[in-house]
Amino acid sequence: LFIIGELINGMYASVGKAIRAREASVIQERARAQVAAGAHALDVNCGPASRNPVADMPWLIEVIQQVVSVPLSLDSSNPSVIEAGLKVARSPAIINSTTADPDKLAALIPLAKRYGARLIGLTIDARGIPHNKDQRLQMAAQIVAACAEQEFPIGDVFIDPIVVPVNVSQAQISDILEAIREFRIISDPAPHVVVGLSNVSQGTAVRSLINRTFLTMAIACGLDAAILDPLDTELMNELITAELLLNKQIYCDSFLNAYRKG
Amino acid sequence: LFIIGELINGMYASVGKAIRAREASVIQERARAQVAAGAHALDVNCGPASRNPVADMPWLIEVIQQVVSVPLSLDSSNPSVIEAGLKVARSPAIINSTTADPDKLAALIPLAKRYGARLIGLTIDARGIPHNKDQRLQMAAQIVAACAEQEFPIGDVFIDPIVVPVNVSQAQISDILEAIREFRIISDPAPHVVVGLSNVSQGTAVRSLINRTFLTMAIACGLDAAILDPLDTELMNELITAELLLNKQIYCDSFLNAYRKG
DSSP, X not given: OEEEEEEEETTSHHHHHHHXXXXXXXXXHHHHHXXXXXXXXXXXXXXXXXXXXXXXXXXXXXXHHTTOOSOEEEEOSOHHHXXXXXXXXXXXXXXXXXXXXXXXXXXXXXXXHHHTOEEEEESOBTTBSOSSHHHHHHHHHHHHHHHHHTTOOGXXXXXXXXXXXXXXXXXXXXXXXXXXXXXXXXXXXXXXXXXXXXXXXXXXXXXXXXXXXXXXXXXXXXXXXXXXXXXXXXXXXXXXXXHHHXXXXXXXXXXXXXXXXO | XXXXXXXXXXXXXXXXXXXXXXXXXXXXXXXXXXXHTTOSXXXXXXXXXXXXXXXXXXXXXXXXXXXXXXXXXXXXXXXXXXXXXXXXXXXXXXXXXXXXXXXXHHHHHHHHHHHTOEEEEESOBTTBSXXXXXHHHHHHHHHHHHHHHTTOOGGGEEEEXXXXXXXXXXXXXXXXXXXXXXXXXXXXSOOEEEEEGGGGGTTOSOHHHHHHHHHHHHHHTTOOXXXXXXXXXXXXXXXXXXXXXXXXXXXXXXXXXXXXXX
């Protein structure tokens, strides 16, 4: 599983404060800790309260790049913020995200091509969050078709089915799992499939248990990337075990340590 | 998930000793504890060291039936032991198990019909444990066809793909998961799918973690029954959460307690 650490996000109080005060050490500590815990990339989000994300995003990227060398996922719904990040991010970066809206695709696919970035495509459009599997598949197909048309490599596309909280849209979870399975056969080569994991447990009382159970189910359905909290040890243990069961590392009694040592 | 408790098995030292000494209380305590923890049925196995399983099996069943009323799964490779159990077991019992061998099917399907029992069919035959998904599917089809031919209801059949230890046959685990998915579409109505869960972690160093990760993956693939240890709280928490995510109970913040209270 390609693990994208979720902890550098201005919605966390300490991160939001560090961004406003330009306290690099708070951000850098989170960057180092996530990479040490197994993150292969780091999501970077200025947060909903940022007053100047076009300045905050490049600052975040520069201070993170001082301490770690993993790819960064530039997380914003505003293409100007993403472009400001791409100008300073080391390649390959990840654009998080485009939607299935034609104007978003028209803006972000060329940006991804110009900067050699990978692209996360959310199965959502101006009509809002999809209500069923078929709508998710339709929007995934739109994203993949737009990328193919612009000769953007499908192997650099990550489709995100938009995970909803189980306490809000419980009936949709099995639809989302089925969509993950079908995204993987939508084209050849297949796009990757990513989820923003913690959404599934938003507002619930036992978040870590719900997160790791859903992640394991999604991995069984073909998920190959996730934006998650790599400092959640129980989540990571289960993720590593799911990879072991899918024969993605060789069994030894200390397989958890072996994975963590790389 | 239909949960069959695995703890009444003569291979456990205390159970083996209790069987030999006819100490009902040891057996009855395990029966009560498993049902209290959520078992919907109890597996009953005299163990490999039993010298007289044709006598041990009915004794076990009678002492268990004194304290709990859930169905019992009569676990033996010997049809005479199973028949000795069926004579005293309350209906509906579960026969655990037949193989795909024609002579086993010819003996056990009529027995299941005569006693109104459900039937677990292992995808194994005289040639041994299958080596891939197609062999598993082929044997599942043989079992289902034999049941259909003898007018035994397919809704009372549980197909078991034979789970192998991850440290022995690691490459087979994903095959087994895929087989579980395909068993569910082998016929209409579909057979149930059951696993003997703890086999997957046999001989490994972190058994509970491997068991619960595999179980969650298998549930995502359509598993609807398992022989497992219901006293493993972390396993049960995850099983309950997987059912929640598949919309099989209504979300509330205390869904773990709600499930356990029935």
